Amino acid sequence: MSAISPHAASDLTSSHPLLRPWLARPYPAVMGILNVTPDSFSDGGRFNAPERAIEQARSMIAAGADIIDIGAESTRPYKGAEPVTAEEELARLKPVLPAIVALGVPVSIDSMKSQVAEFALEQGAAIANDVWGLQRDPAMAEIVAARGAPVVVMHNRADVDPEIDIIADMIGFFARSLDIAAKAGIPAGNIVLDPGIGFGKTAEQSITALARLDEFARFGLPLLVGASRKRFINSVVTSEPQQRLGGSIAAHLIAAQRGAAIIRAHDVAETVQAVRVAASIEAQR
Helix, strand or coil, X not given: CCCXXXXXXXXXXXXXXXXXXXXXXXXXXXXXXXXXXXXXXXXCCCCCCHHHHHHHHHHHHHCCCCEEEEECCCCCCCCCCCCCCHHHHHHHHCCCHHHHHCCCCCEEEECCCHHHHHHHHHCCCCEEEECCCCCCCCCHHHHHHHHCCCEEXXXXXXXXXXXXXXXXXXXXXXXXXXXXXXXXXXXXXXXXXECCCCCCCCHHHHHHHHHCHHHHHHHCCCEEEXXXXXXXXXXXXXXXXHHCHHHHHHHHHHHHHCCCCEEEECCHHHHHHHHHHHHHHHHCX
């Protein structure tokens, strides 16, 4: 196993101040997933009650999470997610977001709606996480630019096409997203790219994206990878979402090796331990 790569964004001084400490470390930051939804693919319904959501955030922070990523609408990377209105999304967020922000760890808002992102950023969320890479809601880029917040730009597709060159598609998608960001006035140093493992991709394409992650270094931006419990693991070893810890950690260690600066995971304690132990071992080479 080759050494854990220095994370992308070679000029740390140009990166958003929130991102700089994570980019300077020899191991990725860990973003803990908190779904306050009834239908997310892995843990939908577990944290609907505000007190359970807040306790889960505390637990992830105690386990070493650097960021808490809150989502109030399922964006499951397969068919079947039920769209909700911005009003419903906000109703799910309002009882939990201020309390979780008050815990003192940066909060990311996982939403494709600018209205929801704006509310969350006003309430103290620090990062916008858009699963449509600024390409679905025309106002998202302007909201992010106005707040000066870091933004996660994820690759996505409305339909899976096994015939396409997925890497070429991702590169084109990111180029369009970065053009939108530039026109809105979002500094390049505020942008994190996410390959969108499982989203608009076959299992094989998700594996290809992970295997060729270092090809996105051409953008000179940090990468976030969220392979946690994704269905591509089931294509290798038959398993239900809750049985995919081993596959998730394997994918995340490969992602770290290829330069991912942030890992988005359900299983925070195990992921923190894995990336830090791997970095410690590599440091002795």
